Amino acid sequence: MKLRTIDVTILLILGLLCVARATWGIFKDINVKLSSANSVTGRVINSGIIQIDKATFKSKKYKTVFALTLENSDEKFAVERGTDVCNYLNSQIQPGDTVKVFYRQSTSEYNTFVFQIEKGQRTLADIKEYQKGQAKMIVLMYVFGFAILGGLLAWYLNEKKKSKLAATEFDLLIQKTYENR
Structure with missing residues (x-):
């Protein structure tokens, strides 16, 4: 899948915001x-x-x-x-x-x-009822945040692998060209 720079940036920010909000919620709402x-x-x-x-x-x-x-x-x-x-x-x-x-x-x-x-x-x-309701939201935020960040990491590693393979294929093509001369 081809992602533009703006797509990657938006997804990265969204994932980080989800994780940050969940972490902030732990300190502000759960551990109160x-x-x-x-x-x-x-x-x-x-x-x-x-x-x-x-x-x-x-x-x-x-x-x-x-x-x-x-x-x-x-x-x-x-x-x-x-x-x-x-x-x-x-x-x-x-x-x-x-x-x-x-x-x-x-x-x-x-x-x-x-x-x-x-x-x-x-x-x-x-307060326990309040914390229980907030805990559900925090878990969801962590799940969504890490899913987005994990998906981006998998996409990045796949793209890196593809570019490495393409570079290797290009090097082999150049090498064969010089050998045929």
Whole structure:
């Protein structure tokens, strides 16, 4: 297969980005400790199940989340762990309740990097559930990244082998030409 330089460059960058994002996710989302995470305790102003924009390149898509805002925080928190968790949180957290949210900073309108939510002595959304969801994404990113990089390496070695064979054949042709003189 003939690949242009731009194709190889794009695939190389894509593969490296996948591996880099997966590695970054391990340090930021999987190995996070609640003691080092940002946290805020406050009274709930708004809470409920909503649809928020999902980042895609092709079309506008939405994901269902449980969202809440606290009176002493500028963050809009959104928990994205499936409809069952959203329904459970919706039944457990009402405006006026006091909750503690563990999270990491986000630049999005809704911060979906919510590790854990506690109400009183109860944990309503556990960090282990968050880490499990992130682990799936990280594994996929590693698989895609290494598949792309492995494919590029195989292509490169094959091209190198072809050029070596072509050079050897050319040398033999030159040698035969000189012998026939």
